[in-house]
Amino acid sequence: MAVRTTELVIIGAGPAGICAALEAASHGVKTTLVDRGEELGGQLIKQTHKFFGWHKKSAGTRGVLIAKKLAEEVLNNENITLLNSTEALGYYDDGTLLVETPRGIDRVLGDRLIVATGASERMLLFPGNDLPGVYGAGAVQTLMNVHGVRPGDSVLMIGSGNIGLIVSYQLLQAGVRVAAVVEAMPTIGGYAVHASKIRRLGVPIMTRHTIKEAYGKEQVEGAVIWELDENWNGIPGTEKDLEVDVVCLAIGLTPLAELLWQCGAEMAYIPELGGFVPLYDETMETTRKGVFVAGDVAGIEEASTAMAAGRMAGLSAARSLGKVSDLDYSRLRNEIAGELEGLRSGPASAKILSGIAKMRAMLQSVKEAAAVSEAEPANQPANQPADQPANRPAKQAASEPAEAGDLPKAGARDSEAQGNNGSKSEEAVGA
């Protein structure tokens, strides 16, 4: 087992992790960037469309090209060591990160950690959801846009958010039929430009509809959709049978936060941010000292905000290592905070902002609770040393009492989303 020591470890080389690495490295921090994928760029390497939400230079650039440019900067930076095809397995109290490389398991010892692991797809409950041919939207994109293989001949798309609409368009570009896009809500979730593009190509977008079941002997041979009433119940008699061999789920993402649960960071369920997220302050530091977060793992948003938040995390980590002068720090911090504020000034960001406000209120009460029990050490359980207040479960903070060390099952606690998730029937695929 090889041991590598470094000043900063970053898990995830998506836009957030890369920008965190570039920022930290620019202050002279020896940084190790870990990603389980071979290519750098996270979600960006699958995005062939021109990106939205970019106020500066990258506006209208295709995701794949943004990824290429960022990857080049990383590879040319002598302060960054890249460990690709390497999966982070667990972070221990002594600061050891265990990683699985193609050659075996190694230890990475860093003084600071940034978790930028992104998000995973939500699952939907319906009969037949475990059949081969039911794929997440990300899987369809990976297969088609990274490996050049069509997922099937005909697809039923579930969900009309931007991901559902964009992936539908990408399927059409790859020569795959899209039988329909169904959407449980009364209105289309994504941007009108994306919706009209696929409508013009003859794909029906059916609001207030959902999938009733997928069927097939060994794999998907068809799917039944039906209309929903005001109470989200299917209306008998409205069923339509579609001849499809793929059902693509695009019902949203949820933070991929297992490592944060595992390392004892305080978590809370905040639907506006996509599920369970870590509590973190303005510097992106979690309640576990020296562990920072950025990007979708801290709340589902966009690549542009992930990049700015990544820079903030990288700056904070560099600062806490004593690598940034006071003057530079306050200038850069204000600059990045201003950029984030600008990116979140549109009406679409209202939800995110309210989620962040909720999260900060919870963080505040966790800190207050910690301060109180620090003042009264007699109340402390014997196994909780006084110098680790952050690791104690905060009763009043979490919306549900979360047991420390209790790993989340994929989507299992998402009571918010009208039964739109849960695990694959019978055997949880995500767990």
Place this chain on the structure above:
Amino acid sequence: METERSSCKSRIEDHPILDFPARKEVTFTWEGQELRGYEGEPIAAALHAAGIKVLHTSHKSKRPRGFFCAIGNCSSCLVVVNGVPNVRACTEKLREGMRVQRQEGTGPAPRSRE
């Protein structure tokens, strides 16, 4: 080096935005049957291109399982490669001569090097 194009209809040949460079073809087996795919692509991509979607059966009710997340998250795509069970077909790279088999439940107990 061979740089043929597969004639399989699942392979995307012309794409308005993306280029898929020609890669080296390799031969491997699936359940004893000889198939061709590209070196270094995930096993699941090569199988999918050959029309094979059922990779695994579930532990309890033996229901068919295929790939789902494509990035190594979900363990829905486990196969047996050269006698070693629990290999994720979506992330394991295809190599010349690989023997790939559908995994039934937990798969066989791993042997010492075959």
